[in-house]
Amino acid sequence: MKALVCTAFGPIEDLRVQDVAPPALGEGEVRIRVQACGINFPDILLVQGKYQVRPPLPFFPGGEVAGTISEVGTAVTGLKAGQRVMATIFWGGLAEEVVAPAKAIVPVPDAMDMLCAAVFQGGHTTAYHALRQRGALKPGETLLVLGAGGGVGMAAMQIGRAMGARVIGAVGSARKVEALKAEGFEELIDYGREDLREAVRTLTGGAGVDVVFDPVGGELFGQACRTARRNGRILIVGFASGQIGQYATNLALLKENAVIGVNYQQFFAQERAEVERNFTELMALYAQGRISPRIDRVFTLEEAVAALATVADRSVVGKVVVTLGG
Ligand SMILES: NC(=O)c1ccc[n+]([C@@H]2O[C@H](COP(=O)([O-])OP(=O)(O)OC[C@H]3O[C@@H](n4cnc5c(N)ncnc54)[C@H](OP(=O)(O)O)[C@@H]3O)[C@@H](O)[C@H]2O)c1
Incomplete structure (x- = not known):
């Protein structure tokens, strides 16, 4: 698969799109064919090595994705291949495939398109x-x-x-x-x-x-x-x-x-019931048309460094998204 690879902590300009092996699937995980990845400020901090946590190198930045489930781990229930989902994964999203723990997966409502789903969370x-x-x-x-x-x-x-x-x-x-x-x-x-x-x-x-x-x-x-x-x-x-x-x-x-x-x-990791209640309430606000992310620009994976740069240089208004897999 193709991914934007960070081999050493440093400037975002050092990131390169490379062919890499798809990640292995754990029994409690789900594999997602990524269609869109939302860019957030922490993605840049992670690449620079300035975030609270440092991923093991090499890694692929990209903390939130929307895509289609292509495979589910043997211990996963309630999710199936073909389902449209979004996930917060902290890193790994600027890649054609990601694996995410089943508890990080949220089905995308019918009324929401995949670009919106990739930046919603x-x-x-x-x-x-x-x-x-x-x-x-x-x-x-x-x-x-x-x-x-x-x-x-x-x-x-x-x-x-x-x-x-x-x-x-x-x-x-x-x-x-x-x-x-x-x-x-x-x-x-x-x-x-x-x-x-x-x-x-x-x-x-x-x-x-x-x-x-x-x-x-x-x-x-x-x-x-x-x-x-x-x-x-x-x-x-x-x-x-x-x-x-x-x-x-x-x-x-x-x-x-x-x-x-x-x-x-911390809230996501420790307050499961509240996290889910918040999400239900947010979805209701979305369905009522009262909230909706503003997507400023859409980039391809090859343009992903430029997408990160618009966040780093303060020029983005709302969110930017990177699309993958056509
Ligand atoms: N606490 C949490 O759980 C949590 C969760 C998600 C994100 N965050 C944090 O929230 C912050 C904002 O994230 P975001 O995704 O909203 O980022 P963003 O889209 O880039 O927005 C950050 C805003 O900060 C302002 N800013 C002022 N000085 C800046 C500078 N030197 N460089 C860049 N921006 C500057 C910019 O607005 P103006 O140009 O109008 O000043 C920019 O629109 C980040 O620090 C992120 O780590 C925290």
């Missing part, structure tokens, strides 16, 4: 867990989303709106402001041009926000923390800026704020 499942379990966002509350044009950020914008919150999106360029306007969002801040804290103060009449959703970190995190009102919850989702944000704990005391970590991988 990375952003929306994380954002939903963050806002539902970690942030306990309530209808009528105000949500500030940083990196609102990114994969996880745009998912948080859609889910926040669907949960009945007032949603303020903050992005780093005019192009992303325009893209979010086209998605029907009106309260937008361009932190490439405006002071975030001042802009939130103006929009909220000085009241501040109830929940901050931060996948960016760094300097912006510090500014965003100062926009939280009493009882505010600050959700630490990621560090796309490459910098871990600093927090002055006196703010927590003064405003009775909570700084809350979000780790979907």
Whole structure:
């Protein structure tokens, strides 16, 4: 099979498409013929060797896929060859075939196409867990989303709106402001041009926000923390800026704020019933047309490095997908 191969941790430009042996199938696993692989920010960190975990080398990046089951392990029940499925696999997805544990497999609903299925889980499942379990966002509350044009950020914008919150999106360029306007969002801040804290103060009449959703970190995190009102919850989702944000704990005391970590991988591994309930609720929102990933561009496997580069250089709005096998 063909795969995008990482032989040493380093720049994404070093990745090459090669012919490799298909992975072996374990008894509790399912083999998927991959049709599309969604690209996420952690894919780049994994290749660079900067992620919390380091895959054994060589490996193929690509953490979420959609495709058709071609083979099931002897201990697998309830899944069969020919079924359209999506899976979160953390790596291995930029390849014509992947094997995934049966518990990581979710059937693709009839109404969902395979491009959408390939990008649905990375952003929306994380954002939903963050806002539902970690942030306990309530209808009528105000949500500030940083990196609102990114994969996880745009998912948080859609889910926040669907949960009945007032949603303020903050992005780093005019192009992303325009893209979010086209998605029907009106309260937008361009932190490439405006002071975030001042802009939130103006929009909220000085009241501040109830929940901050931060996948960016760094300097912006510090500014965003100062926009939280009493009882505010600050959700630490990621560090796309490459910098871990600093927090002055006196703010927590003064405003009775909570700084809350979000780790979907841990949640996925340890809270099976909640994971499944979240997924059912997300699917209902999708079926109602209230959430849907925005696919910015589609690439082939040969163009996969360019797909990763659009995420690394901040030019993607929403998600990019790599298609495989024609
Ligand atoms: N906690 C979890 O469970 C979990 C799960 C999934 C992902 N994550 C993390 O969430 C973060 C975002 O993931 P994503 O897939 O949404 O990524 P993404 O699509 O690339 O979005 C990240 C956003 O961050 C902003 N940004 C600011 N400085 C940046 C920089 N130096 N480089 C790149 N982006 C920068 C960009 O928006 P502007 O250009 O508008 O500033 C970009 O749209 C990552 O750190 C990822 O590891 C965490």
